[in-house]
Amino acid sequence: MRIGVLTGGGDCPGLNAVIRAVVRKGVGEYGHEFIGFRDGWRGPVENKTTPLGVAEVRGILPRGGTILRSSRTNPFKVDGGVDKVRATLADRGVDALIAIGGEDTLGVAKRLTDLGIPVVGVPKTIDNDLNATDYTFGFxxxxxxxxxxxxxxxxxxxxxxxxxxxxxxxxxxxxxxxxxxxxxxxxxxxxxxxxxxxxxxxxxxxxxxxxxxxxxxxxxxxxxxxxxxxxxxxxxxxxxxxxxxxxxxxxxxxxxxxxxxxxxxxxxxxxxxxGGTPTAFDRVLATRFGLHAIDAVHEGDFGKMVALRGTDIVRVPLAEATSELKTVPAERLAEAEVFFG
Amino acid sequence: MRIGVLTGGGDCPGLNAVIRAVVRKGVGEYGHEFIGFRDGWRGPVENKTTPLGVAEVRGILPRGGTILRSSRTNPFKVDGGVDKVRATLADRGVDALIAIGGEDTLGVAKRLTDLGIPVVGVPKTIDNDLNATDYTFGFxxxxxxxxxxxxxxxxxxxxxxxxxxxxxxxxxxxxxxxxxxxxxxxxxxxxxxxxxxxxxxxxxxxxxxxxxxxxxxxxxxxxxxxxxxxxxxxxxxxxxxxxxxxxxxxxxxxxxxxxxxxxxxxxxxxxxxxGGTPTAFDRVLATRFGLHAIDAVHEGDFGKMVALRGTDIVRVPLAEATSELKTVPAERLAEAEVFFG
Amino acid sequence: MRIGVLTGGGDCPGLNAVIRAVVRKGVGEYGHEFIGFRDGWRGPVENKTTPLGVAEVRGILPRGGTILRSSRTNPFKVDGGVDKVRATLADRGVDALIAIGGEDTLGVAKRLTDLGIPVVGVPKTIDNDLNATDYTFGFxxxxxxxxxxxxxxxxxxxxxxxxxxxxxxxxxxxxxxxxxxxxxxxxxxxxxxxxxxxxxxxxxxxxxxxxxxxxxxxxxxxxxxxxxxxxxxxxxxxxxxxxxxxxxxxxxxxxxxxxxxxxxxxxxxxxxxxGGTPTAFDRVLATRFGLHAIDAVHEGDFGKMVALRGTDIVRVPLAEATSELKTVPAERLAEAEVFFG
Amino acid sequence: MRIGVLTGGGDCPGLNAVIRAVVRKGVGEYGHEFIGFRDGWRGPVENKTTPLGVAEVRGILPRGGTILRSSRTNPFKVDGGVDKVRATLADRGVDALIAIGGEDTLGVAKRLTDLGIPVVGVPKTIDNDLNATDYTFGFxxxxxxxxxxxxxxxxxxxxxxxxxxxxxxxxxxxxxxxxxxxxxxxxxxxxxxxxxxxxxxxxxxxxxxxxxxxxxxxxxxxxxxxxxxxxxxxxxxxxxxxxxxxxxxxxxxxxxxxxxxxxxxxxxxxxxxxGGTPTAFDRVLATRFGLHAIDAVHEGDFGKMVALRGTDIVRVPLAEATSELKTVPAERLAEAEVFFG
CATH class of the missing domain: 3.40.50.460 (Phosphofructokinase domain)
Known part of the structure; x- marks a missing residue:
C-alpha cells in the first residue's frame, strides 16, 4: 500500500511522534510506502507532497511542530476541492490517508470517507475537548x-x-x-x-x-x-x-x-x-496513536479514529469525534472550588 | 472528626499534594481536624505526631518528598504493634486514618481495617505497578x-x-x-x-x-x-x-x-x-486522590482506597490494590518492538 | 553586631539566595545577629520587621521571590522618612544594613550612607543594566x-x-x-x-x-x-x-x-x-554576593556594593552603581546581526 | 578561503552553536567556504569530510552533541599523521582550520600551527579547567x-x-x-x-x-x-x-x-x-566564540584561541590554553565551607 499522511489545524506537541510511529511501523512491520502531504488538506488539494520514509522521521520524536507543516484549508470550501483530492490521490497512487488533526480536520476526514476516500483519523487538540477520547496529545x-x-x-x-x-x-x-x-x-x-x-x-x-x-x-x-x-x-x-x-x-x-x-x-x-518538545506523556500517547492508526489502515478499517480509553487505544467512528465538544463537567469544577480564595 | 494522616514507603512526587488536598477539603468543606503521623506507620506505633492544618500545607503542592516523612515500619512486625496503634489513636482522639503508600502500606491499612481500625488508602508508587488503578502519581x-x-x-x-x-x-x-x-x-x-x-x-x-x-x-x-x-x-x-x-x-x-x-x-x-517537584499530571492526580479520600472518610466508607479509572476517581476495596502486581502486558511490549534496532 | 537586611524593587530570582548566604555566614562565621525588614525601605521607615536567623533561611535557596517581600517605598519621598529609618534602627538596635536592590534601592542606600547610616549594597536587576558589575543575578x-x-x-x-x-x-x-x-x-x-x-x-x-x-x-x-x-x-x-x-x-x-x-x-x-527558581548561575552569583556583602559589613566597609568582575567578587562605591545605566554597546548588537534575516 | 572545521574530545553542549556561528558569519559576512571534518582529528588524518554550509547548520543551535561527531584521535600518535593532515588539506583545498576542543585537541592545534598549518582554536570542556578563559561553554x-x-x-x-x-x-x-x-x-x-x-x-x-x-x-x-x-x-x-x-x-x-x-x-x-540542549549561557558563549574564531581566521591570526575575559571575547596564544590546568583555588572552596554541615 501507499499511504498519505497529513497534519491539519493548530500546532500541537506530539504531531511528529505520530508521524514517526506511523511510518516506522508501516514500513518496518507491514512494508507499506508513505508520502507526506504538506500543509494539512492543502497538500491533497494542491498536490503538494514531500518524501516520507524512515530517514525523514529519524530524530523527530522529541521535536515540536510538524515536519509536514499545517494549514486550515478545507477541501469542502475550495472550488472542486474534493475532486482535486481524488485527482491527487490517483496521481500519486495513494491508497489511503491518515489525517491527524482536530475537529475540523477530522470532520473533513469523515466527509471524505463518506464519499469513498479511505481515511483513518488521529485526534489532536491541545484543548483536550474532543469527545471520543480520554485525552489528546499536546494537552x-x-x-x-x-x-x-x-x-x-x-x-x-x-x-x-x-x-x-x-x-x-x-x-x-x-x-x-x-x-x-x-x-x-x-x-x-x-x-x-x-x-x-x-x-x-x-x-x-x-x-x-x-x-x-x-x-x-x-x-x-x-x-x-x-x-x-x-x-x-x-x-x-x-x-x-x-x-x-x-x-x-x-x-x-x-x-x-x-x-x-x-x-x-x-x-x-x-x-x-x-510549541516545543512534548512531555513524555504526550510522546507515548502520540506514538501509540500512530501505531494503532497504521494498524487500522493496514486492516482497511477506514472512517475510524484512534482514541484513548483508560490505558487502552481503541477505534471509534470519526463521527463520534466531531459530534460534540467535550467540556469540563460541573462536578470537576466544583471539585476544584475547595482551593478557591 | 479528627483524622490522622501518614505517608509510608519510598519517596514519591505528589505525596504533599495529597496531604494538602485532604486537609484543605477536610477543614474547609467538612470542618474536620487533622493530625500528622510522622514516618509512616512508625507514627501511630510510636505516637509520633506533628500538627497538620491549613497553615502547615500552604506552599507544599509543588514540593517533592513528604512533610510527614516516611519509613518502612510495619506495625504487624513490631511487638504489640497493633495495640500501640490503637493506644495512639485513643490517646490522640483520632477517629480515622488516611494512609498514603504502596503495596506494603496499603496492606497494613487493609489488615488494620479488618481489625476494626477505620482506614482509607491512597495508592502511591512511582513504579505504577498497583493493580487497582490506571495510574499512580509519581510515575x-x-x-x-x-x-x-x-x-x-x-x-x-x-x-x-x-x-x-x-x-x-x-x-x-x-x-x-x-x-x-x-x-x-x-x-x-x-x-x-x-x-x-x-x-x-x-x-x-x-x-x-x-x-x-x-x-x-x-x-x-x-x-x-x-x-x-x-x-x-x-x-x-x-x-x-x-x-x-x-x-x-x-x-x-x-x-x-x-x-x-x-x-x-x-x-x-x-x-x-x-524526588523533586511533581509534573502537572501527578499534581492533578494526587490532588484528586486527596479530595476523594477525604470524601470517603467523611462518608465513613473505610477499607477502601481511591483509584483512577479512565478520567474518573473511584473507590475500590483495599484488598484489590494489594492482591496482584500490575505488570507490563506482553502486547504493550510487543507494541514497542517496532522501534527496536 | 545586629544587622538589618532588606530587599527592594522588582522581584528577581536569587534574592533568597543572597539573604541565606548573608545570614549563614554572618551567624556561622562571625556570630552576628540579623533582623529582617519587610517590604524594602518601607520596613525601616515603618518599623516592620520579621525574625531572620538560620532557621528562617533553611530551604529558601531554590525559591524565587523574597521572604522579606519588597516594595518601591523611598524614605526620601516619605515625610520624615530618614528620621523614621534612624528611629527604627535605634529602636531595634541595628548597627548596619544590607540593602539588596536595583538602581533606586541602592540610590537610597548611597544617600543614607552619606548621612551616616552604615549600609552595604547588593546589586539586583534582571535587566543586567547596572554599570558596576559584569552581571547581576536574575538575568x-x-x-x-x-x-x-x-x-x-x-x-x-x-x-x-x-x-x-x-x-x-x-x-x-x-x-x-x-x-x-x-x-x-x-x-x-x-x-x-x-x-x-x-x-x-x-x-x-x-x-x-x-x-x-x-x-x-x-x-x-x-x-x-x-x-x-x-x-x-x-x-x-x-x-x-x-x-x-x-x-x-x-x-x-x-x-x-x-x-x-x-x-x-x-x-x-x-x-x-x-519569578520562580533561579538557575544555577544565579544561585551561585547571588550566594557569592551575599557572602561578600557580609564580609564588607563585618569589616565596616560601608557605602560599598559587591560586584562581579570576571570571576571575582569585588567591592565598588555605591555611587558607581547608580551613576550610569549599562546599555548594550553597538558592537555587541552588530555581532548579532550576522544572524538576522 | 576554504576553511575546515572539526570538534575533538568529549561531548559538550554548545559545540553545534560554535559550528553554526562560524559558518553563518564566514559565509554571510566574509564569503568563505567550509568543509566539515568528521570525528575530530581523525577527519583530517583519514580525509573524512562532510558538507558544511548554511543549510547544514540550520536548526542545530539548540541541539547537544556535534554534527561533526568526535574522537580522541591524535595525529601525532598516528604513523605519518601530520603528513596525512597536510595531504588532506591539500587534497580538499583547505586554507585553514578551526579546531574546537579541550586540552588535547588544542595541544594538537598548537603543534600543527608550529609546523606551519594554520589553525585557530575554540576552547571546550564541561570541566571548566582551561586556564586561559574565564568560562568554557558546556560547563x-x-x-x-x-x-x-x-x-x-x-x-x-x-x-x-x-x-x-x-x-x-x-x-x-x-x-x-x-x-x-x-x-x-x-x-x-x-x-x-x-x-x-x-x-x-x-x-x-x-x-x-x-x-x-x-x-x-x-x-x-x-x-x-x-x-x-x-x-x-x-x-x-x-x-x-x-x-x-x-x-x-x-x-x-x-x-x-x-x-x-x-x-x-x-x-x-x-x-x-x-549531553543535550545547552543552557542560554552556553549558547551565547559558544556563539560568540564561533563569531570571534572566524574573525581570527579571516584576519590570518593563527595559533590563537578565543577566550572569555569578563564579558569580552579575546584571543590568546594556543600555548596559554594548554600550559596549566585551571583548578579550584583554595579560597573559592573556603568560601563554600560556611554552608558545610
Missing amino acids: DTAVNIASEAIDRLHTTAESHHRCVVVEVMGRHAGWIALHSGLAGGANVILVPEQRFDVSQVVAYVESRFETDYSPIVVVAEGAQPTEGDMVTQNGELDAFGHVRLGGIGQWLSDQIEKQTGKESRAVVLGHVQR | DTAVNIASEAIDRLHTTAESHHRCVVVEVMGRHAGWIALHSGLAGGANVILVPEQRFDVSQVVAYVESRFETDYSPIVVVAEGAQPTEGDMVTQNGELDAFGHVRLGGIGQWLSDQIEKQTGKESRAVVLGHVQR | DTAVNIASEAIDRLHTTAESHHRCVVVEVMGRHAGWIALHSGLAGGANVILVPEQRFDVSQVVAYVESRFETDYSPIVVVAEGAQPTEGDMVTQNGELDAFGHVRLGGIGQWLSDQIEKQTGKESRAVVLGHVQR | DTAVNIASEAIDRLHTTAESHHRCVVVEVMGRHAGWIALHSGLAGGANVILVPEQRFDVSQVVAYVESRFETDYSPIVVVAEGAQPTEGDMVTQNGELDAFGHVRLGGIGQWLSDQIEKQTGKESRAVVLGHVQR
Whole structure:
C-alpha cells in the first residue's frame, strides 16, 4: 500500500511522534510506502507532497511542530476541492490517508470517507475537548507549560503583594485552565463552561490577600463574565459578548485592581503553550496513536479514529469525534472550588 | 472528626499534594481536624505526631518528598504493634486514618481495617505497578525525568559513536522503562516481565550502529538475562539469578562492549527519578486522590482506597490494590518492538 | 553586631539566595545577629520587621521571590522618612544594613550612607543594566526562560508559516533581548538602545520566509521604531514616543502582518521572566554576593556594593552603581546581526 | 578561503552553536567556504569530510552533541599523521582550520600551527579547567543539570532520613562540584584539588542529621580521601590511590553508612551531564566564540584561541590554553565551607 499522511489545524506537541510511529511501523512491520502531504488538506488539494520514509522521521520524536507543516484549508470550501483530492490521490497512487488533526480536520476526514476516500483519523487538540477520547496529545504539554509559569508567578506575586491573572488557552473548553490551575495552586479558576461573577472573583482575591500569600487567578481565554457584568462593562464587550481589548485576562486584572485597590498584573501565556518538545506523556500517547492508526489502515478499517480509553487505544467512528465538544463537567469544577480564595 | 494522616514507603512526587488536598477539603468543606503521623506507620506505633492544618500545607503542592516523612515500619512486625496503634489513636482522639503508600502500606491499612481500625488508602508508587488503578502519581514524574535524561544521552552517544545503557527504576514491573523508552526513542527496552537474550540485544545494537545514529538501551533495574546467559555468566549472578556487581545496567553495557567491540557506557539514573517537584499530571492526580479520600472518610466508607479509572476517581476495596502486581502486558511490549534496532 | 537586611524593587530570582548566604555566614562565621525588614525601605521607615536567623533561611535557596517581600517605598519621598529609618534602627538596635536592590534601592542606600547610616549594597536587576558589575543575578534566569520560550515558538511558527514576535523585558536596556535572541536563534533582535526601521525588520522577515523556516523577532519592551515610523503611526504613539496599545510586540506584529501579508502573532512573556527558581548561575552569583556583602559589613566597609568582575567578587562605591545605566554597546548588537534575516 | 572545521574530545553542549556561528558569519559576512571534518582529528588524518554550509547548520543551535561527531584521535600518535593532515588539506583545498576542543585537541592545534598549518582554536570542556578563559561553554549546562538533580535529591533524602552522596564530573578540577554544590545547597563539597578527611565528612553529615533535614554530599569523581584513609581502606584503592570499585561516590556513601549507622545512597550522574540542549549561557558563549574564531581566521591570526575575559571575547596564544590546568583555588572552596554541615 501507499499511504498519505497529513497534519491539519493548530500546532500541537506530539504531531511528529505520530508521524514517526506511523511510518516506522508501516514500513518496518507491514512494508507499506508513505508520502507526506504538506500543509494539512492543502497538500491533497494542491498536490503538494514531500518524501516520507524512515530517514525523514529519524530524530523527530522529541521535536515540536510538524515536519509536514499545517494549514486550515478545507477541501469542502475550495472550488472542486474534493475532486482535486481524488485527482491527487490517483496521481500519486495513494491508497489511503491518515489525517491527524482536530475537529475540523477530522470532520473533513469523515466527509471524505463518506464519499469513498479511505481515511483513518488521529485526534489532536491541545484543548483536550474532543469527545471520543480520554485525552489528546499536546494537552499534557500545554498544562505543564502553564503550571510551570504559574509556579514562577506565585513568588513574584507574593514578593510584590500583587494579584496575577494568568490567561491560558481554551476558547470553548476549560481543561487547560482547570488542570494547570489545580497543578499550580491557583486561587480562582475560570472556564468558558461557566460564566463568572466578577464580585465573587474579587471576594476570593481579597480573602487570599488576608493571608501572607498573594492571589493567582487562572482564566481560560474563552471565559466570560456574567450578564450583569456584561451590561456594566458594555462598551468593552463585542456583539457576541466576548471581551475585546487585550483579552479577558487583561480585562479581569483591571477589574480586580479597580475593585480591590491592590495591584494586579495580567500574563497571557499564548502560543508558548502549543510549541516545543512534548512531555513524555504526550510522546507515548502520540506514538501509540500512530501505531494503532497504521494498524487500522493496514486492516482497511477506514472512517475510524484512534482514541484513548483508560490505558487502552481503541477505534471509534470519526463521527463520534466531531459530534460534540467535550467540556469540563460541573462536578470537576466544583471539585476544584475547595482551593478557591 | 479528627483524622490522622501518614505517608509510608519510598519517596514519591505528589505525596504533599495529597496531604494538602485532604486537609484543605477536610477543614474547609467538612470542618474536620487533622493530625500528622510522622514516618509512616512508625507514627501511630510510636505516637509520633506533628500538627497538620491549613497553615502547615500552604506552599507544599509543588514540593517533592513528604512533610510527614516516611519509613518502612510495619506495625504487624513490631511487638504489640497493633495495640500501640490503637493506644495512639485513643490517646490522640483520632477517629480515622488516611494512609498514603504502596503495596506494603496499603496492606497494613487493609489488615488494620479488618481489625476494626477505620482506614482509607491512597495508592502511591512511582513504579505504577498497583493493580487497582490506571495510574499512580509519581510515575509520570519519574518517566519525564528518565526521558529527559535519554534525550540528553542520545546526543552524547552519537557524538562518540557509543552505545549508552540507561538503567531506570522498576524492580518487578517495567512501566518506567517502557514509557521512558518509548518517549525517549530507545532502540531496545528491557523489562523484568520478560527475560532478555543478550545476543538479541547485541543484534539490535549492531543494526543501529549501521546508521549514523547510536544505540540507546533502556533497562529496568529488575530486568534479567535468559537462563542461557545466566549459565554463561555464572559467576556474575547471585543465587536468585540477579546480576550482582554494579547492577544490570553496568553488566549489560560490559557485555555489549565485549560482543560488539564498540564503546558502551552505563548510566544509572537512581534516586533522581523519585524526588523533586511533581509534573502537572501527578499534581492533578494526587490532588484528586486527596479530595476523594477525604470524601470517603467523611462518608465513613473505610477499607477502601481511591483509584483512577479512565478520567474518573473511584473507590475500590483495599484488598484489590494489594492482591496482584500490575505488570507490563506482553502486547504493550510487543507494541514497542517496532522501534527496536 | 545586629544587622538589618532588606530587599527592594522588582522581584528577581536569587534574592533568597543572597539573604541565606548573608545570614549563614554572618551567624556561622562571625556570630552576628540579623533582623529582617519587610517590604524594602518601607520596613525601616515603618518599623516592620520579621525574625531572620538560620532557621528562617533553611530551604529558601531554590525559591524565587523574597521572604522579606519588597516594595518601591523611598524614605526620601516619605515625610520624615530618614528620621523614621534612624528611629527604627535605634529602636531595634541595628548597627548596619544590607540593602539588596536595583538602581533606586541602592540610590537610597548611597544617600543614607552619606548621612551616616552604615549600609552595604547588593546589586539586583534582571535587566543586567547596572554599570558596576559584569552581571547581576536574575538575568541568567530571565534569559533562560525567554530562550526556552523562543525554542518552543520556532516550531509553532514553522508549522503555521507564521512570524512570531516575542516581547521580552528590558525597558531601557536590551540585554535580555540580545542574549535570549542569540540563544534562541532569533531572526531579528530589537533593543531600546537603537531605534529600529520597520521596513528593515520587514525585509528580514520576508527573507526568512523564503526558506522553509519561519521568522522569530525578539523585541525588548522598551524598543522603539525610528522617527519616520513614529510619524506614520502617529495616533498609536504617546507623547513620549512610546507605543501605546498592547505594547511594542503587538504593534510590531500588526505592522509585519500588514506589510508582508503573512500571519504574525505576538507573545508577551511578561512577569514569568522574573519569578520562580533561579538557575544555577544565579544561585551561585547571588550566594557569592551575599557572602561578600557580609564580609564588607563585618569589616565596616560601608557605602560599598559587591560586584562581579570576571570571576571575582569585588567591592565598588555605591555611587558607581547608580551613576550610569549599562546599555548594550553597538558592537555587541552588530555581532548579532550576522544572524538576522 | 576554504576553511575546515572539526570538534575533538568529549561531548559538550554548545559545540553545534560554535559550528553554526562560524559558518553563518564566514559565509554571510566574509564569503568563505567550509568543509566539515568528521570525528575530530581523525577527519583530517583519514580525509573524512562532510558538507558544511548554511543549510547544514540550520536548526542545530539548540541541539547537544556535534554534527561533526568526535574522537580522541591524535595525529601525532598516528604513523605519518601530520603528513596525512597536510595531504588532506591539500587534497580538499583547505586554507585553514578551526579546531574546537579541550586540552588535547588544542595541544594538537598548537603543534600543527608550529609546523606551519594554520589553525585557530575554540576552547571546550564541561570541566571548566582551561586556564586561559574565564568560562568554557558546556560547563553552565553541566552545573544546571547537576544542581537540578541535587534539588530533587534533597526531598527524597529528607523523606527517608537518608544521606545522599552525589558524584559529579570533574576528574582533575572540582568546578562542577563546587558550583552545583553551592547552587544545590550541598552540605559538603569534595573536589580533586584537596584530599578529604572522611571523619570530617562524617562529622558534617551527623551535624546535619541533628536538624530535621538530611545531608547531601557532592563529590567530584576525581576527589580522594587523605593518606590516612587510603591506608585504612588499602584494598579498595588502586596503585595511584584512586578508589576502585563503583567510584568514589559509592565508596564514600558506604563509609558514611558504616560510620554513622544511618542510611546513605550514592547517585552517579554520569554522562547525563554532558549531553543535550545547552543552557542560554552556553549558547551565547559558544556563539560568540564561533563569531570571534572566524574573525581570527579571516584576519590570518593563527595559533590563537578565543577566550572569555569578563564579558569580552579575546584571543590568546594556543600555548596559554594548554600550559596549566585551571583548578579550584583554595579560597573559592573556603568560601563554600560556611554552608558545610
